[in-house]
Amino acid sequence: MTTAVPAPAPADVAAGRPVRTPERRPVQRFSVGRTLRYAILLFSLVIVLIPVYVLVVTSFKGPGDASAARAWALPQLWTTENWVTAWQTLSPAIWRSVQMVVPASIISAFLGSMNGFVLSRWSFRGANIVFTLILFGMFIPYQAVMIPLLQLLLGLDIPSGIPSLILVHVIYGIPITTLIFRNYYESVPKELIEAARVDGAGMLRTYFSVVLPISVPSFVVVLIWQFTSAWNDFLFAVFFSSSQNGPVTLALNNLANGALLQNYGVSMSGALLASLPTLLVYIILGKYFIGGLMSGSVKG
Amino acid sequence: MAVFVYGFIALNFQTSFTDSHTAQQANGVAPSAFVGLENYFALLGSEAFQHSLKNLVLYTAVFLVGTMVIGFVWAWILERPTKGEGFFRSVYLFPMAVSFIASGVVWRWLLNSNQGESALGLNRLFQIVGLDFLQNPWWNNVTWGIAAIAIPAIWQLSGYVMALFLAGFRGIPDELREAGRIDGASEWQLYRHVIFPQLSPVALSALIIIGHMSLKAFDLIMSISKPSNYQTKVPAVDMFVFKSSYDYANAAAVGSILLIIVAVLIIPYLVHTSRKEGGR
Numbered sequence: 001m002t003t004a005v006p007a008p009a010p011a012d013v014a015a016g017r018p019v020r021t022p023e024r025r026p027v028q029r030f031s032v033g034r035t036l037r038y039a040i041l042l043f044s045l046v047i048v049l050i051p052v053y054v055l056v057v058t059s060f061k062g063p064g065d066a067s068a069a070r071a072w073a074l075p076q077l078w079t080t081e082n083w084v085t086a087w088q089t090l091s092p093a094i095w096r097s098v099q100m101v102v103p104a105s106i107i108s109a110f111l112g113s114m115n116g117f118v119l120s121r122w123s124f125r126g127a128n129i130v131f132t133l134i135l136f137g138m139f140i141p142y143q144a145v146m147i148p149l150l151q152l153l154l155g156l157d158i159p160s161g162i163p164s165l166i167l168v169h170v171i172y173g174i175p176i177t178t179l180i181f182r183n184y185y186e187s188v189p190k191e192l193i194e195a196a197r198v199d200g201a202g203m204l205r206t207y208f209s210v211v212l213p214i215s216v217p218s219f220v221v222v223l224i225w226q227f228t229s230a231w232n233d234f235l236f237a238v239f240f241s242s243s244q245n246g247p248v249t250l251a252l253n254n255l256a257n258g259a260l261l262q263n264y265g266v267s268m269s270g271a272l273l274a275s276l277p278t279l280l281v282y283i284i285l286g287k288y289f290i291g292g293l294m295s296g297s298v299k300g
Numbered sequence: 301m302a303v304f305v306y307g308f309i310a311l312n313f314q315t316s317f318t319d320s321h322t323a324q325q326a327n328g329v330a331p332s333a334f335v336g337l338e339n340y341f342a343l344l345g346s347e348a349f350q351h352s353l354k355n356l357v358l359y360t361a362v363f364l365v366g367t368m369v370i371g372f373v374w375a376w377i378l379e380r381p382t383k384g385e386g387f388f389r390s391v392y393l394f395p396m397a398v399s400f401i402a403s404g405v406v407w408r409w410l411l412n413s414n415q416g417e418s419a420l421g422l423n424r425l426f427q428i429v430g431l432d433f434l435q436n437p438w439w440n441n442v443t444w445g446i447a448a449i450a451i452p453a454i455w456q457l458s459g460y461v462m463a464l465f466l467a468g469f470r471g472i473p474d475e476l477r478e479a480g481r482i483d484g485a486s487e488w489q490l491y492r493h494v495i496f497p498q499l500s501p502v503a504l505s506a507l508i509i510i511g512h513m514s515l516k517a518f519d520l521i522m523s524i525s526k527p528s529n530y531q532t533k534v535p536a537v538d539m540f541v542f543k544s545s546y547d548y549a550n551a552a553a554v555g556s557i558l559l560i561i562v563a564v565l566i567i568p569y570l571v572h573t574s575r576k577e578g579g580r
Contacts (some may be wrong), residue, residue, distance in 0.1 A: 037377045041388050044374065048391055051406045051455065054421075058409070071424045132570055137305045139566045141516045143539045144559035147552045148311035150543070175305075232399030234519040238540065249401040253523050256405045264409050271405035275398045282397035286390065293396065293460060294467060 059083065059269040086255070086269035093251030094274070097231060100162045100247055104169035105226035109219055111170070112177020117211050118203075119178065120185040131182070137175040146239055153240065161245030168240060169230045177222045180295040184218040185211070224285055225292035228278045248274045309559065316340070316552035339553040348530070349538060349554075355446040356534045360514040362447045366454035367510050368503070371461025378462070379469040389466070393459035400456070404523025407452040411438040411524065439524060445531035449521055453514070461506050468502030469495070508569050515562055 054072075059082050061075040070076075119131055153164050192214075196206040237250040252274045256267035282289050319335045343349045374392055378385050395403065412420040415435045426434040438448040472495060480490040518536040525532040533541075535554050542551035 037380075037382070040373065041377060041382070044370075045388065045391055048395065048455065048459075051395075051403065051410065054409060055406045071420050072428060133306070135570055136563075136566065139512050139562055139570075140305060140309070141512075141536070141555065141558040141562050143516070143536055143555035144312050145305065145308035146312075146539070146555060147315050147543065147548050148308040151311075152308075228397060232401075234399065234401050234522065235516075235536075238522070239543070249399055249519075252405070253401050256401075256408070256523065257526070264405075267405045268409075271402040275402045278397045278399070279394070282394055289397065290393070290463060293393075293463060 055268045055272055058264050059086075059272055061265050063263075063265070082263075082265035082269040083273075085266045086273055089255055089266075090248060090251050090270050090273055093246065093248040096162050096245065097247040097249075097277075100165050100169070101227055101230045104166045104173070104230050105223050107166075108170045108173035108177050108226050109222045111174055112179075112222060113181045113212070113215055113218070114207065115174065115178040116181025116183075116185055117207055120182045134175045134178055137172075138179065142172065142235055150239065159245075161241040162247070164240040165230075165233075165236055165247065168236050169226070169233070173226050173230070176295075177226065180222050180225070180292075181215070181218050183295065184215070188214065220285070220288050221292045221295055224281055224288050225295070228281060228289075228292075231278055312552045312555055312559075315548055316550075316556050318549050320549040321547045335549075339549050340557070343550065343553055343557070348533075349535075351530070352533050352535050352538050355532065356515065356517070358444075359446045359450050359453075359517055359534060360511060362450035363453050363457075363514045363517075364507065364510055366450065367458045367461045368506065370454065370458040371506070372465050372503075374458070374462040375465030375469060378466060389459075389462070392462055395456040396460050398456070400452075400519035401523045403452055403456060404520055407455075407520075408524045411448055411451070413437040413440040439529075439532050441531065445525075446534070449517075449524055449532055450514075452524070453517070453520055457510060457513070461510065464502055464506045464509075465499065468499045472498050504569070508566065511565060512562055515558060515565075 057074060060078045060080070062077055062079045062081060115134075119127055119134075149168065153160070153167075158164050158167065188211075193206060193210060196210045201209065231247075232249065233247070234249040234253065237247050238253075241247065241250060243250060243254045252267070252270050255270050316339055317334055317336055319338070374388075378389060382388070410421040412423065413436075414420055415423050415437070422438075423435045437445075439445040441448070476494055476498075477490060480494045485493065516536055517534055518540070521532050521534060521537055522540075535558050539551050539554040539558070542548075542554060
């Protein structure tokens with residue numbers, strides 16, 4: 001029962017609205033509209049969190065607890081058994097995902113930043129057309145390039161699994177990373193780069209000594225974006241890797257649909273494990289994560 | 301990059317014009333011949349593929365309407381001063397960080413089609429709260445099953461649409477509202493005539509993004525249903541099935557059909573935005 005200091009802390013909300021009704025303050029009178037709004041918000045909250053409840057609760061249930069009648073109940077006996085099994089099954093794939101996602105995001109971020117720089121500041125004839133073509137590259141359904149890509153990777157003898165996937169994520173990450181960097185560089189004062197040019201720096205020199213140091217915020221956004229999208233990717237994973245050498249999404253899918261078919265406890269622990277990295281990114285770097293989502297939306 | 305995108309698109313069309321339907325041909329052991337548009341005619345004429353296209357349309361419709369309406373309502377509510385805004389926003393947005401495969405695991409359970417005694421998931425929940433009539437076979441329904449798969453998709457992306465709209469709301473200068481108020485507009489009139497029209501570019505972007513995601517729908521269906529399930533197949537899944545049986549020609553043709561659908565929808569939008577850019 002503390003006097004509430006205006007701070008939009010989650011605890012505030014968890015406490016719910018009714019807590020803050022000091023009797024003699026006519027400040028916010030009761031209104032149907034307001035109540036309705038909060039009702040909608042809270043109702044949505046419950047709906048959105050239902051799957052989370054299910055995931056967490058089921059993941060701690062022992063086999064005896066799994067009966068249909070108790071589907072929505074809390075575990076009778078909390079057990080970490082499922083987590084151990086899931087970790088044993090998934091950990092190699094999680095490690096492979098790390099090996100795939102880290103280089104893929106770093107390389108595509110660098111390529112994107114160079115592209116973006118060239119497109120926004122070193123105007124050349126047709127830059128706009130090139131830009132539009134790149135944009136469209138972001139929208140193409142990958143299904144339309146899959147067969148040739150498959151043939152190429154086979155033809156070049158690039159080992160299936162992580163090496164192929166790194167290559168693929170780098171290539172098809174370029175459109176979006178280019179777009180994010182380009183939009184960022186558009187907002188950088190022209191004078192900065194002009195100055196470098198006047199001082200006699202060439203394109204590469206300008207890039208490395210002037211542009212790169214100021215690109216940090218964009219790098220953060222791009223790395224987050226690439227990290228999450230490569231980590232969560234399943235389409236390429238299922239085309240270019242197998243359960244022995246694939247990333248965690250593939251392994252999880254096999255786990256959930258495979259031999260342990262009815263063992264929801266294990267697959268749910270697995271799903272939580274496989275989502276931890278991206279959830280951590282979301283929680284720790286939330287602000288930038290949203291920034292990344294926004295840049296992912298196209299607005300010329 | 302141009303090679304990997306546009307070169308491959310061309311190659312893909314080329315493959316789709318051949319009769320490469322077997323593993324030998326896919327590996328280059330057996331020759332394949334040019335057959336023109338034959339694969340396309342065969343595909344579009346087949347009842348199974350038409351079902352996929354129908355599913356795709358239905359899925360897109362449910363997904364689009366769902367995310368747009370929910371995302372917009374959330375943004376509209378949160379746009380006004382709201383206690384705990386940040387908290388609501390974060391919770392609504394977080395499903396976006398999870399992969400479709402991971403969320404598919406839990407949704408497969410929630411959308412379990414068992415009813416009555418052995419009911420699990422939502423069906424069981426409906427039973428508990430006494431809404432038994434809401435029980436249904438979810439994605440096992442041949443016609444409407446695909447709409448059930450759109451539910452998790454809505455769950456994942458409504459928050460994203462909300463974020464887009466919220467950014468749109470915040471982008472509207474306060475002076476505009478002030479001016480409206482001074483002119484004696486009621487809150488509702490203000491929204492109706494001043495604020496909403498300003499949001500149409502955001503709405504368009506959101507439509508484009510969600511729409512093109514839905515055309516590529518694949519992960520969720522693979523993880524909730526199975527690739528070979530007739531009820532829930534869409535072209536992207538067909539493509540995978542063709543590829544798995546080394547029927548590269550048909551796989552490529554499906555890919556091309558998807559590309560054409562996306563292009564028809566996206567190119568006008570891109571041209572529109574790039575014009576606007578150029579004019580600036």
